Amino acid sequence: MLERVHIGGPMPLLPRRALANRYHFEALDAGRLETRWCRGCERFSFPPQNRCRHCGGRDVLWREMPAEGVLFAQTTMHAVADGFRAHAPLHIGVIDLSCEVRLLAWLLETPIALDTPVRLCALHFDDGTLIGAKELT
Amino acid sequence: MKPCVLGAAALPVGSYMPGEGATGAVYEHERLLDVLDMALAEAGVAVADVGAVIATQNVPTTRQLGFLSFFASRAGIRADANLLEVSALGTTGATAFDLAVNEVALGHANVALAIGAHFESQAPLAEAMASGIRAVGDVDFQSVYGLSPISWYALDASRYLHDAGASRRELAAVAVKSRQFAACNPHAQMRAAITIEDVLQAPPIVEPLGLLDVPARSDGAICVVVGRGDMAAADAVSVLGRGYGHDGHHQMGAIPHDMTDLVAARAAVSRALDAAGVAQADVGVWELYAPCSITEVLAVEAVGLLPRHQAAFATAEGRTGPDGDVPVNPSGGCLGRGHPSNLTGLYQVFEAWQQLRGRAGARQQSTAHAVTLAEGGNYNTALAHVFGRAG
Ligand SMILES: [Zn+2]
Numbered sequence: 001m002l003e004r005v006h007i008g009g010p011m012p013l014l015p016r017r018a019l020a021n022r023y024h025f026e027a028l029d030a031g032r033l034e035t036r037w038c039r040g041c042e043r044f045s046f047p048p049q050n051r052c053r054h055c056g057g058r059d060v061l062w063r064e065m066p067a068e069g070v071l072f073a074q075t076t077m078h079a080v081a082d083g084f085r086a087h088a089p090l091h092i093g094v095i096d097l098s099c100e101v102r103l104l105a106w107l108l109e110t111p112i113a114l115d116t117p118v119r120l121c122a123l124h125f126d127d128g129t130l131i132g133a134k135e136l137t
Numbered sequence: 138m139k140p141c142v143l144g145a146a147a148l149p150v151g152s153y154m155p156g157e158g159a160t161g162a163v164y165e166h167e168r169l170l171d172v173l174d175m176a177l178a179e180a181g182v183a184v185a186d187v188g189a190v191i192a193t194q195n196v197p198t199t200r201q202l203g204f205l206s207f208f209a210s211r212a213g214i215r216a217d218a219n220l221l222e223v224s225a226l227g228t229t230g231a232t233a234f235d236l237a238v239n240e241v242a243l244g245h246a247n248v249a250l251a252i253g254a255h256f257e258s259q260a261p262l263a264e265a266m267a268s269g270i271r272a273v274g275d276v277d278f279q280s281v282y283g284l285s286p287i288s289w290y291a292l293d294a295s296r297y298l299h300d301a302g303a304s305r306r307e308l309a310a311v312a313v314k315s316r317q318f319a320a321c322n323p324h325a326q327m328r329a330a331i332t333i334e335d336v337l338q339a340p341p342i343v344e345p346l347g348l349l350d351v352p353a354r355s356d357g358a359i360c361v362v363v364g365r366g367d368m369a370a371a372d373a374v375s376v377l378g379r380g381y382g383h384d385g386h387h388q389m390g391a392i393p394h395d396m397t398d399l400v401a402a403r404a405a406v407s408r409a410l411d412a413a414g415v416a417q418a419d420v421g422v423w424e425l426y427a428p429c430s431i432t433e434v435l436a437v438e439a440v441g442l443l444p445r446h447q448a449a450f451a452t453a454e455g456r457t458g459p460d461g462d463v464p465v466n467p468s469g470g471c472l473g474r475g476h477p478s479n480l481t482g483l484y485q486v487f488e489a490w491q492q493l494r495g496r497a498g499a500r501q502q503s504t505a506h507a508v509t510l511a512e513g514g515n516y517n518t519a520l521a522h523v524f525g526r527a528g
Contacts, residue, residue, distance in 0.1 A: 013270070015277035046391055047278040053391065072393065075291035076344040077283060081266035084283040092282055094292055096393040104282045104389075114299045130281065 001031040002067055003121040005108065005132055011125045012083035023062055024048045028129045031122050035101070037063035046101040067120040068136060069097040071112050093118070093133055105133035138366025140241040141373040141527060142490045143248070144180025146172045147359035150326040150475030150484065154198075154256040154356050165199065165254035166208050168358040173212055173252065180248075180362035184213050188246025191233045193253030193479040194224035197268060198260035218245035226272065226513030227426060229253075230359075230482025231520045237363045238376050238522075247365050251486070254358040255477035265354075273514060274388055287351045287429055289388055289515045291343035294431035297397045298345060301446035305345050307453040309336035311430035312349045312472050314458035319473025321459070321499035324487070326355055326475030336430075349472070350430040357477035361486050369527060374493045377415060377506075378523040380408025388515045396515065399439035405519035406440040406510055413506075413523035417441060420523070421504020422492045423464075424485035426511040428471045428478075433457075436510065437465055459500065467492065467500045482511035482520070489524045 017025050024047075027034035035046040040057035044065060052060055073094040080088045091107040095118060106123060117136040122129050148168055155162030177184065192205040201207055205222045209215075218240050225232045230253060237249035257265060266285055273289060274280040284292075298304060313333055319325035331349060339348035366375060382404030389396050402425075410417055423442065427433035437448040442463050443456070451457060457465040468474040468488035471481060489507035491497045507524045 011281065012283060013276075013281045015281050018277075021277065047275060073292040073296040073389075073396070075288050075295060076341070077285065077288050077291075078340070078344070079262075079266075079285065079342050080283055081270050081285065082263040087283075090283045092284060092288070092292075094389055094396075100392050102389060102391055102393050104279055104284070106282060114296065 002033060004031060005121050005123050007123050007125050009086065009126055011128045011130065012087065014128060020050050021048050025128065028122060028131070033065045033067055033120060033131070034062050035065055036060040044099045044101050046103060065099050065101060066097055069095040069118060069120070071114050071116050071118050072096045072102070073114065074107060074112065076110065095120070095133055103131060105131040108132050108134045139375045139377060140238045140363050141366050141369035141375050142486070143182060143362045143364040143369055143373065144176050145361045145487050145490050146175035146179055147324055147484060147487050148172060148357050149324045150355050150357045150477055152258040152356055154259040156259050165256045165358060166201065166211055169208060169252065169254045169360070170212060172358045172360045176360035176362050180364065182248050182362065182364065186248045187214050187216065187250055189216055189218040189237065189240035189249035190214060190220050191236045191240070191249065191251050192222045193229045193233050193255065193483070194222045196255060196257045196479065198257050198264065218249070226518070227478060228482060228511045228513045228518055228520045229479040230484070231509065231511035231522070232482070234361060234483060234486050234522065235379060235520060237361070241363050241365055247368065249363045251361040251363065251483060252359070253480045253483060255480045256356045258354040258356045279388060285343070287346065288343040290429040290432050291346045292389065293397050293435060293515065294345050297431060297435065297449070300397065301449060303449040305337060306333060307449035308350060308430040308434065309333045310453040311433050312336045314452065314455070315466065315470045315473035317459050318467050318500055319469030322469050322474055325469040325473050327353060327469070327473050346429055346431065352428045352471045352476035355475035355477040357475070357480045357484065359480050359483045359487060361483055366527065371527065373527045374490050374524050375527040376522060377525045378409045378411070378413030380405045380412060380521045382408070382519040384517050386517050388517065397435055399435050399516040399519070401519040402436055402439040402510060402512065402516050403441065405521040406508060409508065409521035409523045413525070415506050415523050415525065420506045420508050421502045422467060422489055422507035424466060424468060424488050424507065424509045426471070426481055426485065427466065428476055430472065433465060433470060435516070440510065464502060467497065467502055482509070485509040485511065486522070493524055493526050
């Protein structure tokens with residue numbers, strides 16, 4: 001389970017909970033990082049979709065991804081769009097998971113040196129969840 | 138014979154957009170009419186000769202949409218080949234040029250215009266950012282984290298500084314030398330000199346980038362006249378080749394890879410040089426699309442002008458500046474000339490044309506070949522053109 005971190009209030013920008021990805025967002029709300037995994041080539045596709053991004057196969061299952069990775073890049077944004085002001089400055093990291101997936105997360109601690117192992121967590125808003133990360137200790 | 142640039146004209150990049158409710162203001166179509174007439178006079182052709190017009194699509198803050206049909210009517214243009222507005226992220230301007238060249242090369246038109254007006258300097262910043270974060274990210278999985286267009290370059294910068302062992306001080310040198318070139322360019326927006334300390338002490342915008350590492354807001358208007366090679370003077374500027382590259386990622390992509398290695402840029406330039414039959418060493422003008430200081434460093438390395446992880450240090454040593462051995466972006470680039478984003482690719486062509494016509498004043502490079510390179514996203518797509526003097 002991902003550690004739950006309460007943020008509260010509305011998400012700055014709501015993702016669309018569509019047929020192909022709704023389960024991912026529901027799982028994230030519940031503290032699990034789920035995406036599509038291909039039975040053909042045994043690789044993860046993230047963001048989740050019904051067609052494997054590696055081999056094009058359609059035989060894909062929901063599967064939990066590891067919640068640990070390393071920090072590849074980061075920025076602190078002082079100039080932000082409307083909706084994000086309440087959370088500025090934004091600390092954003094690019095995180096590489098060991099399962100060949102790269103994703104974004106809000107960094108809960110800064111600075112974190114690049115290549116440092118990080119653990120993902122679930123940032124809970126009133127209407128959804130974003131992925132967060134903190135240094136793995 | 139390859140198509141030629143018969144002539145070109147542009148507004149100096151600057152701030153032209155009137156505020157909301159302004160009276161007595163000059164709007165983009167009036168500016169563009171002036172530029173059109175200057176360009177046609179330069180090219181020695183008449184409005185009636187124009188067979189195709191490829192325009193950059195206007196930004197959403199433009200009141201007049203359907204702009205090109207409207208503008209052609211005001212200009213008295215009757216296109217018998219094509220009238221097209223194009224939009225392709227940061228390659229928009231270069232794509233307009235590319236398609237204008239095609240109209241001539243395919244025999245559809247004797248004369249084709251690549252044209253555009255970009256007015257957004259007075260648009261509310263929040264409005265611009267709201268559309269920006271949707272354009273440069275997966276709206277459900279990336280935009281929701283708040284990344285703006287320039288923040289992707291900031292992510293690149295953090296990784297590059299880490300891998301190269303460089304610091305913000307070396308990146309700052311890009312901004313400083315961009316202003317040095319811009320001081321010699323009457324079409325440049327940011328012509329005042331700045332120092333490394335100015336860049337380092339400017340407010341942080343998207344760390345590690347500060348206010349002077351990122352582009353200001355810019356307006357512009359430009360027209361490039363492309364024509365059949367046999368219509369051109371003996372010393373006209375020919376379009377010798379083009380090349381395209383695409384890395385398959387949207388911004389940072391979805392799988393781990395080195396996103397500071399701009400493979401699309403390398404492929405586009407390499408293919409363009411091959412198509413042109415020109416060796417890289419014979420190119421003396423490089424106009425590389427680089428909205429931020431880091432972006433120029435990465436582009437310079439990607440196209441092979443300097444070794445990997447060396448360009449920031451080389452810039453700090455002055456090697457890419459006015460007195461350097463590898464001058465880059467003699468127009469001043471996005472940080473000096475300015476960055477009316479949809480038009481930047483066309484302003485790059487304008488610089489190449491001026492340089493090869495020997496009209497670049499104090500920033501004149503002595504060369505027979507120029508390369509322009511535009512990009513979309515985080516250099517996920519890249520479009521390059523190679524120019525040379527005909528004859
Ligand atoms: Zn597969």
